[in-house]
Amino acid sequence: MIFPILSGLVHPFRAPATWLLVFFNMLVLIYTSIAGLEAQEGLEDVMKGKYFLTAQGRIYAQYLSNENRFEYPDFLIELGRKVDGGELTRAEMLGQLAFRDLKFMNSSESLSYDGDQVAFRYWRHKLDDVRGFQEAHPSFTLGLNAEDPSFGKWVSYIFVHSGSLHLFGNMLFLLIFGAALERQIRSVGLTIVFLLSGVMAAGVFALMTGVTSSPLVGASGAVSGVMALYCFLNWGRPERFFYWFFLPFRGFMGFVFLPAWVALIIWGINDLSGYLGTLPEMGGVAYTAHLGGELTGLAIGLILYAVRRKWPLVERPETPQPMGKLFPFLPQVSIGPSPRKTNSGSQAA
Template identity: 30%
Template structure:
């Protein structure tokens, strides 16, 4: 529906968003080496071995012969660094680039990394609860990125964000409408099953975790809901 381009929200506590950039670089590196076919042709093996497949996690199915599998608990982390294609990767990393720096700024580097992984885990568990017997691997940073969206919405709902609406119309509107609309869209998509290939419940679980965790993990004194924002 929309493509985020940038926000008008400078860093206040950090000189640079090292963890955000590091996560983006890691996701691109993993995709290039293991999933793009440019180095290893291991897209399917990576998805089944290191993605989070509910049926495998719940021991109601077995991995096909010949696949190397990570321990179930580890897949709650490894699935976050795999993607289903270039567009899946780029869209997740674009959201992470635009909104991740300010969430990292509100928490600090170490806590932000923990926050990011926890949101991804929360997204995986939401998907597990809703689709416990699914044999399709869950891959992608979407759950963790949804956590960043939820956190940003709690921290900076009034900050203006540049987006391309419908991929072509540039608009500058408050994050409340951009990110709030994205969250509403997840529930609409669940209700009407607009795309069965997208793990919408992982998005919902990640966003809910982000909204809760940012309150607990932000720096002392960091305000919520843009309190004290000077226009």
């Protein structure tokens, strides 16, 4: 494991915009969790309903066989054909995928079905319940989805998260990179970069993946932009990374100084791999939004570089950083130029 520790834990007075964004996101999560509790439980009950999902899968399979094949990816058409042909073990999975097809979901009233009419009526009735839950769920009202792709959603989605783990991951990286970046481009600059990266991330997502009935939520596109801009502005400067090789031996844990672009490469490769390696129909992590945010951060960096040939670096304080105070026994290895002396002077890990 290797993890960037840039400025350590920056005091809120030194990075007010970052901390405000973090707290605002936390408040939104608290609000959406409370407001959407009943709707969330209702949606989870529906998702657990095997009969409903199987019925939806069978109906969707028949719908796919009647629709224009070129509108849908091949594997979906093939899956529909298998379910239609009697492979009902896949009907539930197809039923899950059907939620992302807005055209299908909106056509439920006018749809005809040649099969189990009891299941068909049950499905229609439950779908009305699902719509009710979605209308009451903050992720759907504030997230970016095909039902309402207005511009307000392109900004509001940034502050909505699907759960505490999702929020924690995004806010951790916002604190690491946002606080460091804010000390370079000031609070207003950081806020602009954050919002602009988020909006552009949504744009790239809409272009490459497509907006569906499942909402896009999360600040990861915006955070990717912040991270990319920081790496661009500090391209060759050595930054501190914490490493751990999972074993309790000397030299298997410590700090290492690597150029800032290493973080961008690791993050970029991860997102690119995710984009190339996952089926967009399955949902999950919106890698295209991450890539969009990173590209936006890099673009902003290029613009700033073009406008000002040299960007002054805010001097780091001489007092030891909190991470250094917490782990004084850990060796620090430098690869390339090091900004300060190592603790022990040793080259060995």
